[in-house]
Amino acid sequence: MEFDLVVKNGLIVTASEILPPGLEIGIKDGKITCLGTSLPVSSSTKILDAEGAYITPGGIDSHVHLAQDNCPTGDGWESGTRSAIAGGTTTVIAFASQERHHSSLFPVLAAYHAKAAGQAYSDYSFHFILTNPTSHILTTELPRLATDEGITSVKLYMTYEPMQLSDRALLEIMLACRALGMTTMIHAENADMIALIIAGLEARGNLAPFFHAVARPRIAEDEASYRAISLAELVDAPMLLVHMSSETAMQHVRSAQDRLLPVHAETCPHYLYLISETLREQPHDHFHGAKHVCSPPLRHRVGDLEALWRGVANGTFTTWSSDHAPSKYDHPQGKKAGLKDGVMSFKTIPNGLPGIETRMALLFAATEACLPAAEARLGLPRFVQLTASNAARMYGLGGKKGSIAPGYDADLVIWYPKGRGETVVSNGMLHHDMDYTPFEGLKVGNWPRYTILRGQVVWDRDNGGVVGEKGYGEYMKRGKGEVIVGKVGQPVHGMLENERQFWMNP
Ligand code: DUC
Ligand code: ZN
Ligand code: ZN
Numbered sequence: 001m002e003f004d005l006v007v008k009n010g011l012i013v014t015a016s017e018i019l020p021p022g023l024e025i026g027i028k029d030g031k032i033t034c035l036g037t038s039l040p041v042s043s044s045t046k047i048l049d050a051e052g053a054y055i056t057p058g059g060i061d062s063h064v065h066l067a068q069d070n071c072p073t074g075d076g077w078e079s080g081t082r083s084a085i086a087g088g089t090t091t092v093i094a095f096a097s098q099e100r101h102h103s104s105l106f107p108v109l110a111a112y113h114a115k116a117a118g119q120a121y122s123d124y125s126f127h128f129i130l131t132n133p134t135s136h137i138l139t140t141e142l143p144r145l146a147t148d149e150g151i152t153s154v155k156l157y158m159t160y161e162p163m164q165l166s167d168r169a170l171l172e173i174m175l176a177c178r179a180l181g182m183t184t185m186i187h188a189e190n191a192d193m194i195a196l197i198i199a200g201l202e203a204r205g206n207l208a209p210f211f212h213a214v215a216r217p218r219i220a221e222d223e224a225s226y227r228a229i230s231l232a233e234l235v236d237a238p239m240l241l242v243h244m245s246s247e248t249a250m251q252h253v254r255s256a257q258d259r260l261l262p263v264h265a266e267t268c269p270h271y272l273y274l275i276s277e278t279l280r281e282q283p284h285d286h287f288h289g290a291k292h293v294c295s296p297p298l299r300h301r302v303g304d305l306e307a308l309w310r311g312v313a314n315g316t317f318t319t320w321s322s323d324h325a326p327s328k329y330d331h332p333q334g335k336k337a338g339l340k341d342g343v344m345s346f347k348t349i350p351n352g353l354p355g356i357e358t359r360m361a362l363l364f365a366a367t368e369a370c371l372p373a374a375e376a377r378l379g380l381p382r383f384v385q386l387t388a389s390n391a392a393r394m395y396g397l398g399g400k401k402g403s404i405a406p407g408y409d410a411d412l413v414i415w416y417p418k419g420r421g422e423t424v425v426s427n428g429m430l431h432h433d434m435d436y437t438p439f440e441g442l443k444v445g446n447w448p449r450y451t452i453l454r455g456q457v458v459w460d461r462d463n464g465g466v467v468g469e470k471g472y473g474e475y476m477k478r479g480k481g482e483v484i485v486g487k488v489g490q491p492v493h494g495m496l497e498n499e500r501q502f503w504m505n506p
Pocket of ligand 3 (some may be wrong): 065
């Protein structure tokens with residue numbers, strides 16, 4: 001076998017172990033074809049020496065907002081995916097978003113495809129945000145979406161007036177998705193609790209950015225998360241709670257998982273590194289806190305971060321996603337939409353933070369690769385599960401993406417050898433089209449040195465930086481997602497055995 005590329009002298013990390021030193025990765029036609037020692041090379045084989053560094057699968061960022069109409073100042077596909085590869089992410093799953101007046105999903109999908117086509121540096125796919133789940137969409141369009149278009153996941157909102165779905169609608173969608181093997185992703189916050197608090201804040205003139213974190217307390221996430229889990233349990237549907245930020249909500253997930261319910265959870269770097277203090281006014285800029293407005297909001301205490309780190313380590317969380325939802329700070333349609341004539345209102349600040357490029361390094365920094373073992377928050381195999389392999393399996397890319405094994409796409413991140421690669425995050429070094437990073441000044445122990453996508457080096461930090469080409473990224477049709485945690489078919493507490501059969505299809 002003649003290889004196009006052999007990566008040697010690295011420490012290969014999989015979702016279960018760090019493989020013995022000395023194994024080389026043989027790559028042909030964009031695929032990993034072999035792991036072995038002393039692989040044969042010819043004059044046409046390129047050799048990449050990892051110099052003893054860790055090699056992990058290319059990252060899969062399964063929660064990214066690019067070129068969405070409600071983020072007009074954020075990243076498009078070119079800058080967003082350029083930033084992804086510079087941070088070690090080789091596949092992004094972004095959102096195509098239905099608006100209430102859309103009666104069919106297909107024109108929406110065509111418009112999102114048109115925005116992405118020829119623009120991507122990374123591979124990509126879409127989830128669908130459903131806001132108007134008509135019976136035509138549920139019975140006719142979702143099946144076509146899954147089988148013809150390779151879109152096997154939907155995101156549903158329990159909050160935000162333009163997107164919020166009733167519990168009944170959530171149940172109907174969960175049932176439809178269950179029948180198709182699609183994954184239901186849920187944004188869980190109690191809309192009425194939030195509306196009541198916002199009215200009270202407004203009446204008292206408490207509208208500075210910090211009050212965004214007051215408007216959406218943990219209990220709003222806790223209640224909605226428990227409700228979402230209950231709805232999914234009722235109809236026996238696998239689901240994933242996105243961007244979790246609350247310890248109590250996480251405990252609801254944990255206890256559902258203890259009962260083997262197929263309940264999955266995602267968290268994001270900002271909920272592990274930042275607290276609401278960063279939303280407060282700063283002497284040089286009263287509005288600075290707008291940069292950290294996201295939903296759910298950053299929580300108040302360092303103890304909140306500690307609790308989530310335990311969930312990262314103990315398996316409660318299935319995926320570590322960026323929720324890259326960028327809006328420029330200094331732009332009238334960006335964060336400054338919340339500052340009119342010197343008057344601040346958190347109500348009109350677009351929600352979301354940029355983070356596609358920092359996602360991998362922020363988690364790698366917490367592993368034993370960067371910290372003494374006693375201080376590490378998680379092991380390297382768990383890093384691989386959270387950043388790549390679980391998302392691949394959960395979202396129907398298993399067998400193709402997310403692992404370093406023969407037959408898989410040759411998507412790799414090669415880190416710096418130990419002691420090199422320490423980096424202080426600054427917006428200037430990032431490749432997104434944004435005027436800030438919420439992680440400015442944070443020191444991380446390593447950074448992707450090379451990113452390889454389907455056998456091509458697309459990021460070479462020391463020799464040209466982004467060396468991949470716009471348009472090299474391919475659209476990935478996805479298959480059915482795997483249930484990673486628990487299993488379907490669990491009885492509901494208090495129901496008779498098989499009681500569902502009286503009202504639900506098997
Ligand atoms: N939900 C997201 O998934 N991203 C940004 C804001 C939001 O509410
Ligand atoms: Zn959300
Ligand atoms: Zn999001």
